[in-house]
Amino acid sequence: MNFSQYSGKRPARYKFDRHATFIIDDKGNRTIRFRVNKNGIKFDTNLVVTGDMTADKAKVANWNLDISRGIDPRPKKRENLNKPSFRYCMDEYLKKKLTDLTNDKNKKQWRSTLETHICPSIGNKSIDEITSSDIIEAIRPLWDTKRAETGRRTLQRTAAVFGWAMAHGYRSTANPATWQGNIEHVLARPSSVKKPKPFESLPYLELPEFYAKLHAINSVQSLALRFIILTIGSRIGVAKSATWSEIDLDQGIWRVTEDRMKTDKLNTPITVHVERVLRLAKAFDDGCGFIFPSPQAGKPISDTTINKLLSLSPKHITTHGFRGTFKTWAEETTYGYSNNVIEACQAHKVGDKIEQHYFKGDFMEKRRKLMHEWGQFVESAL
Template sequence: MGKLTTIKVKTAKPGQGADGKPTNARLSDGAGLSLLIKPTGAKSWVLRVQVDGKSRDIGLGNVEIESNRAFGDHDPLAAIPLMQRTSLTLAEAREKAAALRKLAKAGADPVAERDKERQKAPTFTEAMNAAHEALKAGWGDKTEKAFLSSLKDHAVPKLGSMKVGAIGASDIVLALAPIWNEKPEIARKVRSRIGQVLAFAKARGWRTEALPDARELRSGLSKQRKGGNFAAMPFADIPTFILSEVAKELGVSRAAFLFTVLTAARSVEVRKATWEQIDLEAREWRRPPGIMKMKVPHVVTLNDAAVELLKRLTPDKKMRTGLIFPGAKAGKPLSDMSLTKILRLAERDETVHGFRSSFRDWAAEKMPTVPAMVAEMALAHRVGTVTEQAYLRSDLRDMRRALMDGWGRFVAPELSGTGDNVVSMDAAKRSTG
């Protein structure tokens, strides 16, 4: 029977030196097992064994008090092999110490055997990198980069050094708590990506425990504030705002922002747009799968305002090659923040992406004769059921052109050459008929 008890372990204090300052304290349980208390109060288990005739101290793990485990009838740590656990109760420390003593007496290296067991389960960081390498082939460039960067920023600081098989709901909650309400959209993505890593680890046999229950995660985090959609400018305010922007110097960033609004495109599609995708005569922007979210080609019909903007940006036809909106580095597109900066300089709080929502609201209220499906197709959204998609052979380009022409005249009459922002409903009906 050991000398220590759970109460003694819980109440043990650091030692005190001659100068009155705290020092290490070591309490023996017997048979080589000791409780080490550092000056900071941190506690760990140490085993002293004889290896090749020499005494050797082996760290077993940090101290876990039995009463701190509130798992009820089911302890998720039970599925983790003893040698892999880095937090041990007194009973577990005794069991682990006994196993390592037997290995030492048998002539084996107990440290090597301990670490051999630990290496079977990688850390969260190692599992994250392995998951990224194995899964990235099915992702787009943006998703691939965001997967690693978001986890490195918001999951690795708390979970990175933990064995992937030992991570539970409480650990994930601690990692997400700092950003759960401050950055709700990112927090939800990080939660999902942590789940991807753990699911990958389970599939590889690195984790035997079930994945953390979503209900546990929800109960451990506060309710997020409503309004998670992208902030959008009311469509009635856009013409005045665009007029003020057109009056300013037409730099690359401002031109890219205006083109994004005029085409109702995603900013990443605009930033990666090249002159080779543009046909000014046909007034079309033929976008390849590589820059599309859905990874399918899509044609945007360019209104007069968008065409005029491109001509103003690059009046010399010989210069119309490569990226339309190049960044500061040669051959590299603008950053996403370059477009957002235009809004911030104008002291606006909306997002660039929110203008797609503004376009959709405008189409619903001001172009009621145009079917909703047309506006969705203009936004490059997938429309209809699988059956409907199978029978829909047309991309409704003529109807989309009428819609986008109306949008251009509404938000930028000065670029469209109309001089006002009134959309002719009769003209729209004739174009869509």
């Protein structure tokens, strides 16, 4: 159709695509109405009809291309096609960054912090126009609400996006999200705003009595917490989602793949104490594959149901705190175990990067022996 030569019924409308519509009114006036609400860009405007269908469609296509990159295509808003929005740069950067991360929780946090704290204020701004003042305005609320540590992580991730944009020629000036020599002059050091509190732990001498109370309860929640205490290297999220396919009783190893761990894969020795818990858990097996299944089919039990059992102690403790209990017990009461073995029991990386490069062992047999002693101590009040 050639719009300048249209002689059909008036008024008339012809849909170009999802954003553009050719309109001719009852007087014969011709326009292309362009309406968009995408990527944070929202407007409703009319384009001039040239009378050349090919040229008109090309203009609409160019506008759609800009919008897909987070650029407002209107002449007064659009300065340079090669300077896309922060949101566009963020999305492109995360395509690669998220493939480098192995932990699903970390992947979600990367996008979530940027979407929540940065994009609302600068997401649609040209990456080349954003200043340090814009960044400070976006993250200051995190400092004001005593969440400076979250602010620090958000700032690092924001700086990484700007680094990507600079490497691709989208930004010609300095990175506005750097801390050193820049934002440090305006906001307080995160560590001075709020010091992270350590996870509260049970004194190790009180653990056997606490464990005996758990032992007296016949429930999947009790077995899950006993499993967490005895395996000690697993965090609650990993332990509660343990599957029977990860258990190798012949080799005496619980194998957890990297995609379920905060760091590398986890191979935990299964002691006789852990094996007893696993055999009791068989009574709750509903066929879904999880060792500690939820009443909701196909799901593991929730953190909340496990944490309710912590009230068996008069102290305000956390499941993560049992790791501190173990470390204190190991350092004060055992002999012949290096700090590396104790750290390895908790699935911590051992040594610096150079040591990690040359040392490929996992202290499996030494860990098995230490964790057997731990199991004996934990069950000493039964």
